[in-house]
Amino acid sequence: MNEARDIALIDELRALPAETSWVEFKGNNTDPEMIGKRCSALSNSACIEGRDCAYMLWGIEDGSHAVVGTTFNPDSQKVNGQVLQLWLANRLQPSTAFSFRIANPSQGRVVLLEIPAATGAPVAFNNIAYIRIGSATPKLTDYPERYRQLIECMQPYRWEQGIARKYATGDEVLALLDYSQYFRLTKQPLPDNRAGIFDRLEADRLIVRDVGDRWNITNLGAILFATRLGNFDASLARKAVRFVAYSGNNRAAGVTHRHDSQNGYAAGFEGLASYLNDLLPKNEHIGAALREAHPLFPELAIRELVANALIHQDMTVTGAGPQIELFGDRIEITNPGRPLVKPDRMIDLPPRSRNEVLASLMRRMGMCEEQGSGLDKVIASVEVFQLPPPLFRADGNSTQVVLYGPRSFAEMTPEERVRACYFHAVLKFLSGDKMKNASLCARLGIDPKNASQATGVINNTLTAGLIRIADPDHPRAGYVPHWA
Incomplete structure (x- = not known):
């Protein structure tokens, strides 16, 4: 983690007028039971307050918020012979990805504990959930109205809201994201100043504010508008679309074309669609005077099926991304994750997507049909071309659609x-x-x-x-x- 960011974060938290329900300052109080209870209380309170994380800081004076330094070392502290961090991890339920970090601003040494806000269930310490009320840390069950509020606020983890790049400067954001494509595809005029650009990107949750005038690029922003996915973490880069064309009807045949997309889905979708259309086989028909090339596969079907693979994939499946394979007699489009509806009901049931924000934005940009109509149009276009019916199947931890070439x-x-x-x-x-x-x-x-x-x-x-x-x-x- 970038220490400069941590120092900027500490300065921002110190600038608060007082402790909040999601921020607490400590001197050298390192009682493990106290830390465990605070982790539970701060995490639950952060959720209620709509914060992504809560914080405890050692080395900050409570009243003045001055940096006084601390001797606390979370890496060496032990509880009953067990390292403090492991001891905490074993007693917090559900498992919480807290992190201790050490920063050294000029005034003295500070220890920062970052605790993610509760998501799927209230965070408990030793099977008891706590809440923060003023400076007190009572049991959550003693305050049923707070418990109800917490349950209403908790949302399941959304991959789209995760952070792909932290603490980016404005220049880095503009270099990493193809913002001009965002404005073109969403049919908005390009602002004539940086503040206007960042305001619009933030409004669509492509970026979120960090500390010290820096920005966080969300997974949504990166996967849609990255100028190059390889500039982000490998887990995100592997979500790039891969295309392979074979010279025969199986994978033992030679590879004639291979294309690994480098752009985000929205930034590169038109180029990918054009690339596919140029490679797809065509029949020639002689008209009144000219030869006309007619595709063997409906372009609308290919476009919609590729868009569906991007939208409905399970982004939490690591090491895999959407794949398009062209054989002599068919096209196979595969995406990570089993479908959320039965394959034989995909055509009629409203689609269920793991990535609703991604799906909504892609529909807004005209990259796929309105919700619930896409596969209808795929099947209808297949009927017009009198092709064999597509095959929708769940195979292991993936979903695959096979579109066949002409057969009587x-x-x-x-x-x-x-x-x-x-x-x-x-x-x-x-x-x-x-x-x-x-x-x-x-x-x-x-x-x-x-x-x-x-x-x-x-x-x-x-x-x-x-x-x-x-x-x-x-x-x-x-x-x-x-x-x-």
């Missing part, structure tokens, strides 16, 4: 025909209609004279339990999804 009805597998029938029934239902034999013939490219083939697919889909007759009393009324 005769070349589709029985499973693909059933899946196409189910998706077609879903689209019809979502548009207020019902699937019928004739509409399925059109979807699968079956000649109406061979409608019995569509009937066979419908019967197999009924047997699989994916669709049902809309009105048992009128079997010709059509079919709807099993959940309708």
